[in-house]
Amino acid sequence: MKSKKNRNDFVLILVLLAVILIGFLIVRLQRQKDAFTVDVSVDGTTVATYRLDEEIDTWIDGYQGGQNHLVIQDGCARIEEADCPDKLCVKQGTVSESGESLVCLPNRVVVAVK
Template sequence: MKRSDLILAGAVLAVAAVILAYQFFRQDSGEHLVEISVDGEHFGTYDLTDEQTIEIDDTNRVVIEDGAARMEWADCPDQICVNHRAVSKNGESIICLPNQVVITIVSPEESGLDAVAQ
């Protein structure tokens, strides 16, 4: 490789590192909602700041507390969703495949543009 190739590769890596650091450290608006769907159907939308327990069709129990949502109980055999950590950031999710329950954190001001388009 020539010296100019190394400089170009270093510049590309530096720009990529800056973009990743910005995405990782940027401040959230703090306002998030919990969207729950069952079998692909919308079950409900809940405010992440309201502490509550949500029963889902006698198969799952979701708890919202301390600004995070977690699956407290599920009747599925593997319990992966129950052992998953609580979610609180935009885009994070917990999925219970046997019961087809999806918990997703969303921001109320989502624009429909993905990170690349923004």
């Protein structure tokens, strides 16, 4: 009796793990199918929107004449160059997932993946 109960528990756990794995795969495939967009805003105002699956190489005119060089390539966005003093926006690296962003405070530039 106890052996049968343990086997049933084991089967139940396997079924639950299979359902979780299938759900995870469905969500992951759906996210890959949908192309994310990159919203570029300066001082709180959206100035451009790009698709993350495009190849973009552009300069962003920031607050009070500051400039940031935005590159979108291979599904990732990064700030290649900036004329701000600390260059923290350049050091942030790349973003590619929804909710991630690059921020340049001196130039008031935000690059957000949606």
